[in-house]
Amino acid sequence: MEFRFDITKIFKENISRIGNSLLPNGFIASDRRCALDTTAYVAEIINTVGQASAAAQGLNHPVTTSDRLRNSDDQVIYLMTENNGRSGLVLGLLKIGRKSLYVFDQNGDTRHVNAPCVLDFYIHELRQRAGLGKVLFEYMLEQENFTPEELAIDRPSEKLLSFLRKHYGLSTKIPQMNNFVIFDGFFGSQKSARDLHRTSQTYVTTSPNSILFGPQYLNAENKRRQSHVRSNHDLPLGNNQINGRYGAPRPQCSLNQIIHNKETSVEAEPTRKLMNDTTADIIKSFVEQTDNLSVSEKNVQDTKQEVDEPSDLITSPISSSQHDVKFSDDRNLVDSFASDNYNYNESSFETFDTQHEGDHVDSNKFRYNKRQTGKKNVSSIVVGSDEKIEFNQISDDGFGVVKINRPFGVPASYRTHEHSYDNDSVHSRDSENTHTADGFFDLKFYSHPLW
Numbered sequence: 450m451e452f453r454f455d456i457t458k459i460f461k462e463n464i465s466r467i468g469n470s471l472l473p474n475g476f477i478a479s480d481r482r483c484a485l486d487t488t489a490y491v492a493e494i495i496n497t498v499g500q501a502s503a504a505a506q507g508l509n510h511p512v513t514t515s516d517r518l519r520n521s522d523d524q525v526i527y528l529m530t531e532n533n534g535r536s537g538l539v540l541g542l543l544k545i546g547r548k549s550l551y552v553f554d555q556n557g558d559t560r561h562v563n564a565p566c567v568l569d570f571y572i573h574e575l576r577q578r579a580g581l582g583k584v585l586f587e588y589m590l591e592q593e594n595f596t597p598e599e600l601a602i603d604r605p606s607e608k609l610l611s612f613l614r615k616h617y618g619l620s621t622k623i624p625q626m627n628n629f630v631i632f633d634g635f636f637g638s639q640k641s642a643r644d645l646h647r648t649s650q651t652y653v654t655t656s657p658n659s660i661l662f663g664p665q666y667l668n669a670e671n672k673r674r675q676s677h678v679r680s681n682h683d684l685p686l687g688n689n690q691i692n693g694r695y696g697a698p699r700p701q702c703s704l705n706q707i708i709h710n711k712e713t714s715v716e717a718e719p720t721r722k723l724m725n726d727t728t729a730d731i732i733k734s735f736v737e738q739t740d741n742l743s744v745s746e747k748n749v750q751d752t753k754q755e756v757d758e759p760s761d762l763i764t765s766p767i768s769s770s771q772h773d774v775k776f777s778d779d780r781n782l783v784d785s786f787a788s789d790n791y792n793y794n795e796s797s798f799e800t801f802d803t804q805h806e807g808d809h810v811d812s813n814k815f816r817y818n819k820r821q822t823g824k825k826n827v828s829s830i831v832v833g834s835d836e837k838i839e840f841n842q843i844s845d846d847g848f849g850v851v852k853i854n855r856p857f858g859v860p861a862s863y864r865t866h867e868h869s870y871d872n873d874s875v876h877s878r879d880s881e882n883t884h885t886a887d888g889f890f891d892l893k894f895y896s897h898p899l900w
């Protein structure tokens with residue numbers, strides 16, 4: 450293979466080792482310009498021979514390019530040249546490099562190895578079967594201090610398999626799931642054993658993953674995790690479990706205990722009770738201080754009694770049988786609540802002011818805030834005995850003014866021939882007309898309980 454430039458000035462030896470500098474080993478450049486020119490020439494040679502190799506193997510894309518070599522840390526090309534008395538000839542190349550591979554051994558166990566690999570091998574068609582391949586291969590083995598059996602071969606051609614069988618007696622392959630071929634003796638050599646990943650150990654054969662995806666590699670980290678999981682399972686289920694990344698003691702889930710109707714043993718319970726006592730006392734003192742008794746003392750007393758009962762802390766007032774469902778659709782009522790200095794966030798529940806004008810709400814109604822119900826866009830909720838939660842949109846929430854048609858206390862399903870009180874669908878104030886001046890319909894907004 451000839452080139453437009455004199456390669457004998459670049460390659461002084463018949464076989465040259467080229468790394469990612471793209472300069473042959475031992476090459477001395479007279480100046481920086483010379484070095485740059487040389488790398489350009491070498492890049493051209495590598496690309497040309499790489500393409501010839503790909504064509505010889507029937508590949509669509511070359512395995513060997515100058516860019517790949519330049520960007521690689523551990524790949525090396527051995528280039529065979531010949532001085533023909535003119536500009537020289539390139540006869541072939543052999544590319545090797547280390548790869549981190551998961552391979553099966555003779556027992557079908559997976560091993561993680563960082564193995565030296567034959568990545569590309571080519572001798573010009575006019576010079577094949579003349580022993581040049583063996584010369585090049587032998588030189589590489591000597592330089593790298595490798596033995597043939599410790600090499601993994603990347604998708605070898607039939608010619609290369611025949612070559613390896615003839616010259617090195619490598620015929621017994623260890624079946625693999627990937628494109629690499631390894632031979633008997635791959636794991637036997639001292640060096641390949643050294644190259645095995647230090648933490649390579651045994652395999653999980655009983656796990657469903659092993660059945661689906663083959664044997665699994667177990668390294669030290671996985672083993673540590675497995676033993677950690679086992680040791681966690683062995684722990685008795687007490688109140689304090691050592692869990693989580695910091696290994697901090699964590700109380701057992703009180704929600705779980707509530708769901709399964711178990712006695713709660715969470716220490717936070719008395720604290721919560723104390724807080725509720727305090728809250729009730731605050732409400733009581735507030736009521737006493739103000740002349741306008743918006744909350745009767747009896748209600749406060751009732752509130753405190755219920756707080757004193759631990760079961761009431763767990764049982765939501767929703768399931769209580771003593772309260773009725775009512776609607777607080779009245780804007781005045783809501784405004785008055787805001788002005789009555791009720792603490793919406795801190796108390797577990799609040800009593801309604803029964804003295805308000807136009808208020809249809811009976812005494813002992815619980816008011817839930819957004820945090821307690823988990824419902825967004827819900828400004829107020831009244832719950833009672835039939836375990837329903839009704840919610841009322843009482844203010845615009847950033848997408849236009851929402852219009853509520855249903856009067857206070859009327860169920861959504863109630864209709865007369867004059868009125869339809871269905872307020873499930875609401876629309877913006879600007880949507881009164883069916884279309885705008887531009888002829889486009891306005892957007893309609895539909896309220897949904899989950900908003």
Ligand SMILES: CC(=O)SCCNC(=O)CCNC(=O)[C@H](O)C(C)(C)COP(=O)(O)OP(=O)(O)OC[C@H]1O[C@@H](n2cnc3c(N)ncnc32)[C@H](O)[C@@H]1OP(=O)(O)O
Binds near residue numbers: 577579582609
């Ligand atoms: C990981 C990879 O790189 S896979 C790709 C390997 N490369 C190729 O297939 C490209 C085309 N082939 C070649 O370039 C060369 O044939 C090589 C590199 C495989 C071998 O180089 P050669 O100089 O021919 O090897 P060498 O002369 O030392 O050994 C000859 C032996 O190689 C094998 N061999 C070489 N050419 C052929 C061939 N066309 N058909 C079958 N076996 C062949 C034979 O075992 C042969 O021994 P034999 O002549 O007694 O049958």
